[in-house]
Amino acid sequence: MDVFFNQAFAGLSMASILLMVALGLAIIYGAMGVINLAHGEFVMLGAYSAWLLQSYLGLGILASLPLIFLMVGLIGLAVERGVVRWLYHRPLDTILATWGIGIVLQQLVRMGVGSDSRYVARPTILDGNVAIGGVVMSNYRIFLVFFSLSVLAATWYLLTRTEFGTKLRAVIQNKEISECYGIRTDRIYALAFAYGAGLAGIAGALVTPLVSVTPGMGTYLVVDAFLVVIVGGVGSLLGTAVASGLVGEATALFSFLMNDTLGRVAVLLAIIMLIRFKPQGLFPDKVRR
Amino acid sequence: MKRRDFLKGVTATGAVGVAGFPGIWIKRQGAWAANGEIPVGVLFSLTGAVAVVESTLHDACMMAIEEINDNGGIHGMRLKPHVEDPASDPATFADRARRLVIRDRCVSVFGSYTSASRQAVLPVVEGRNNLYWYPTLYEGRECSRNVMYGGAVPNQQQQEFVPWLAENFGGRFYLIGNNYVYPREENNVCKIILDRIGGEPVHEEYVPMGHSDFSSVINRIRREQPDVIFCTLVGDSDVAFQRQFHAAGFDPDQLPVASLTRSEVEVKAIGGEAAAGHFSSAPYFMGHQSGENERFVEAYLRKYGQDQVTHFVSEAAYFQVYQFKAALEKLDPADITPEAIRDASVGLSITAPQGEVLIDENLHTHLWPKVAQWQSNGQAEVVLQSEERMAPEPYWAYEGQSCTGEGLVRG
Numbered sequence: 135m136d137v138f139f140n141q142a143f144a145g146l147s148m149a150s151i152l153l154m155v156a157l158g159l160a161i162i163y164g165a166m167g168v169i170n171l172a173h174g175e176f177v178m179l180g181a182y183s184a185w186l187l188q189s190y191l192g193l194g195i196l197a198s199l200p201l202i203f204l205m206v207g208l209i210g211l212a213v214e215r216g217v218v219r220w221l222y223h224r225p226l227d228t229i230l231a232t233w234g235i236g237i238v239l240q241q242l243v244r245m246g247v248g249s250d251s252r253y254v255a256r257p258t259i260l261d262g263n264v265a266i267g268g269v270v271m272s273n274y275r276i277f278l279v280f281f282s283l284s285v286l287a288a289t290w291y292l293l294t295r296t297e298f299g300t301k302l303r304a305v306i307q308n309k310e311i312s313e314c315y316g317i318r319t320d321r322i323y324a325l326a327f328a329y330g331a332g333l334a335g336i337a338g339a340l341v342t343p344l345v346s347v348t349p350g351m352g353t354y355l356v357v358d359a360f361l362v363v364i365v366g367g368v369g370s371l372l373g374t375a376v377a378s379g380l381v382g383e384a385t386a387l388f389s390f391l392m393n394d395t396l397g398r399v400a401v402l403l404a405i406i407m408l409i410r411f412k413p414q415g416l417f418p419d420k421v422r423r
Numbered sequence: 424m425k426r427r428d429f430l431k432g433v434t435a436t437g438a439v440g441v442a443g444f445p446g447i448w449i450k451r452q453g454a455w456a457a458n459g460e461i462p463v464g465v466l467f468s469l470t471g472a473v474a475v476v477e478s479t480l481h482d483a484c485m486m487a488i489e490e491i492n493d494n495g496g497i498h499g500m501r502l503k504p505h506v507e508d509p510a511s512d513p514a515t516f517a518d519r520a521r522r523l524v525i526r527d528r529c530v531s532v533f534g535s536y537t538s539a540s541r542q543a544v545l546p547v548v549e550g551r552n553n554l555y556w557y558p559t560l561y562e563g564r565e566c567s568r569n570v571m572y573g574g575a576v577p578n579q580q581q582q583e584f585v586p587w588l589a590e591n592f593g594g595r596f597y598l599i600g601n602n603y604v605y606p607r608e609e610n611n612v613c614k615i616i617l618d619r620i621g622g623e624p625v626h627e628e629y630v631p632m633g634h635s636d637f638s639s640v641i642n643r644i645r646r647e648q649p650d651v652i653f654c655t656l657v658g659d660s661d662v663a664f665q666r667q668f669h670a671a672g673f674d675p676d677q678l679p680v681a682s683l684t685r686s687e688v689e690v691k692a693i694g695g696e697a698a699a700g701h702f703s704s705a706p707y708f709m710g711h712q713s714g715e716n717e718r719f720v721e722a723y724l725r726k727y728g729q730d731q732v733t734h735f736v737s738e739a740a741y742f743q744v745y746q747f748k749a750a751l752e753k754l755d756p757a758d759i760t761p762e763a764i765r766d767a768s769v770g771l772s773i774t775a776p777q778g779e780v781l782i783d784e785n786l787h788t789h790l791w792p793k794v795a796q797w798q799s800n801g802q803a804e805v806v807l808q809s810e811e812r813m814a815p816e817p818y819w820a821y822e823g824q825s826c827t828g829e830g831l832v833r834g
Contacts, residue, residue, distance in 0.1 A: 346635070
């Protein structure tokens with residue numbers, strides 16, 4: 135039984151990381167219909183920002199989170215203003231453009247910082263484990279679960295309880311009519327893109343204690359995040375949350391029953407089946423476009 | 424056009440062709456090393472996924488070439504490095520190797536980190552009867568007459584390591600590796616040794632390349648309660664695993680991770696604290712005490728920065744250039760061919776940073792296996808030094824097959 139709970143917690147912890155990466159992706163995809171293939175690189179930039187702030191300013195990961203959010207958000211803003219905004223009426227081209235931006239960002243980091251893996255220290259206050267019976271949970275992973283839930287809550291609040299959120303939802307529903315009501319849609323788009331990028335940055339910073347920080351690290355994380363967005367249904371916060379839980383737990387379950395390689399195959403197969411029967415995802419967008 | 428004009432035109436074009444591009448008519452039979460230069464290829468990825476490690480091999484190799492040139496070259500001739508960047512892609516490796524061997528007429532090519540890239544280059548160097556100097560430890564089971572293998576094969580890394588682990592920590596091994604040929608071959612060898620000494624592999628598993636979430640693996644380790652984690656994870660997976668393993672609160676004195684692939688490069692990324700107390704087996708560690716190594720490390724850090732590290736593959740990338748030099752010195756400058764270099768290097772012994780290394784007639788290298796324990800400062804402390812140099816047996820796990828001077832012999 136302990137094994138089961140241990141594994142359930144492992145799934146939860148995977149889900150929390152997925153959720154943070156996928157949230158930014160879901161917002162960008164949901165709001166603008168832009169499939170942001172550079173999202174993994176925003177995650178990577180977040181991780182490198184954490185490394186930068188730690189090794190040059192001596193800031194721990196937790197202390198530097200707001201700064202990282204701003205830094206990566208600004209980079210996101212620059213990408214949106216510089217490239218993506220010219221392509222809103224050509225959604226297919228955004229795939230190519232953002233993919234190219236991703237490669238450029240990766241190579242810039244490789245040339246500027248070097249391609250070897252960087253070390254970011256764990257926050258020492260979150261060292262150690264909590265053991266309940268035979269269930270051992272690392273404090274840091276517990277923290278990640280709660281943090282990702284609060285990021286979800288904050289995003290929900292932003293979208294439903296603030297003026298920016300109301301405008302964003304209006305723009306998602308009908309861009310032209312919103313413009314008629316005096317909403318500056320390009321500004322809304324830019325801010326939403328920057329917010330999504332900032333979230334990716336935070337996610338990148340928070341995974342640094344668990345993985346290896348390299349220029350290519352984002353690629354692995356973002357594939358799963360895409361799966362989450364597709365399973366959850368485009369543009370649905372609830373869908374993203376539920377889907378990351380599902381994908382995380384399914385990965386944990388299958389890799390426990392078989393092994394990590396076959397587990398991954400099983401998860402992908404399950405997702406293909408789901409898409410076959412629910413092409414819109416679990417929580418389809420009810421908005422008419 | 425009249426027929427006469429046409430013929431005139433053809434003749435004229437032909438004459439211009441012969442005069443203008445004599446190269447296409449004359450088969451190039453010139454000496455391999457001419458004009459005071461010995462062309463060599465340097466084929467390590469500077470971009471792409473494997474560049475993290477391979478660029479350090481490039482650096483070590485180039486440093487050796489520069490040192491040799493600064494000290495008067497070989498027979499008064501300078502080494503002329505032709506550098507290509509194969510971008511971590513095996514197909515590009517083959518293409519660039521072809522370019523180095525055919526267009527640049529290199530007498531030897533130094534290159535590769537991964538087995539995949541070596542195997543892509545193999546048909547090129549074998550077809551052209553050139554020589555490829557490969558510095559990495561690898562899974563063995565290969566016996567080319569055109570590759571000089573500078574790294575350890577499984578028997579050199581494990582023959583002393585596994586019994587020592589079993590004796591000190593117990594014989595129940597948990598085998599984990601990335602899912603490709605190297606970990607599988609190494610684990611084969613490990614299981615054979617465990618079988619002989621009465622140990623037991625309690626679980627064997629492989630995760631995809633680049634896998635970075637090990638919570639399931641750690642839960643399984645908790646359940647199996649092994650004595651030793653025998654780890655052949657590479658690169659990012661190794662870093663992620665070790666950090667998560669440490670965070671899960673295991674005590675290295677009770678359950679050490681014994682790695683065949685972890686070098687100073689990975690430990691730098693893992694962080695000394697999380698790596699401390701665990702073990703690696705390799706012929707070379709940066710902290711190895713020898714005059715030759717002190718000189719090597721000092722020169723390397725001076726050239727590439729104090730925050731750099733040397734490791735067991737970059738050491739081989741470095742000393743292989745010196746093996747190449749020693750072989751050339753045995754030859755008459757007019758006789759330099761890839762084949763002659765190969766024949767001259769068999770039995771050759773030079774002092775490398777790890778100790779005196781010798782090239783076997785099967786073109787692998789006799790090395791000095793060491794077991795080291797990682798310290799919190801990111802350096803390794805050698806805890807077990809092999810009494811004698813160990814001979815390479817790339818077919819150790821395969822009874823009835825052995826790699827000899829005549830190639831692979833069965834029976």
